[in-house]
Structures are given as C-alpha cells and as structure tokens.
Amino acid sequence: MMRLKDYLRMPYTRLIREINDESGHYFFGRVLELDGCQSSADSIEELNRNLSEVMKTHIGILIKNNLPVPLPENADDYSGRFVLRLPKTLHQRLSIEARREGVSLNQWAVYKLAR
Numbered sequence: 001m002m003r004l005k006d007y008l009r010m011p012y013t014r015l016i017r018e019i020n021d022e023s024g025h026y027f028f029g030r031v032l033e034l035d036g037c038q039s040s041a042d043s044i045e046e047l048n049r050n051l052s053e054v055m056k057t058h059i060g061i062l063i064k065n066n067l068p069v070p071l072p073e074n075a076d077d078y079s080g081r082f083v084l085r086l087p088k089t090l091h092q093r094l095s096i097e098a099r100r101e102g103v104s105l106n107q108w109a110v111y112k113l114a115r
Helices: 004-008 044-064 088-101 105-114
Strands: 014-021 024-031 038-041
Touching: 004 044, 014 044, 024 044, 038 044, 088 105
Parallel strands: none
Antiparallel strands: 014 024, 024 038
C-alpha cells in the first residue's frame, strides 16, 4: 500500500491558466487526475504551493477513507486521435467556420476543444 508521500512524489498533471477578468489578474490551476483539486493565486509559485497543499489534503482524505487514489496519467499513453460523431448541422457549421478562418476542420476542432 502506498503512503501519502509516495503519491505526492508522482508526476500528476497540473493545468495552469493565467486569468484576467473582472476579479483582476491571477492564476488558476487544477490537477487533472484528482477531481476537485484546484486553487488560485497571484503568482505561479504561490499557485504551485497551493496545489501541493490541496493535493496533500485530497489524497490524504482518500487514503483515510480507504478510497482509490487515481494515479498520474502519461500523455504517451494516448495516440492523439479519436473518432467523434456529431450532428450534420454542427459538422456544417464547424466546416464553414474553419474555412472562414483559413484552417483545416481538424485544426478548428482542436482550437474549439482547447478553449
């Protein structure tokens, strides 16, 4: 059985975004594999410290309650390709938008999904 410190050494995926909105300028981050592990801060350094604390608490609760702790995912385990079925009208709309932007439908779909 793994201990908390073992999990905290693992390379979990942190997604960090810089935000400028009506609240001001800050950084928001979350740990993709650990649902609900998120935080915000004024600097990336502070955000990383906050995320480490949130992870420690989150994983600690899972261990204490004998619940499974998700392991980090590796991008190399994914091909980067999947098939998506969608309504004809959405396919049409996305194709028109992609053409208007001068990019392929695939590039446009990636852009739309990444937003």
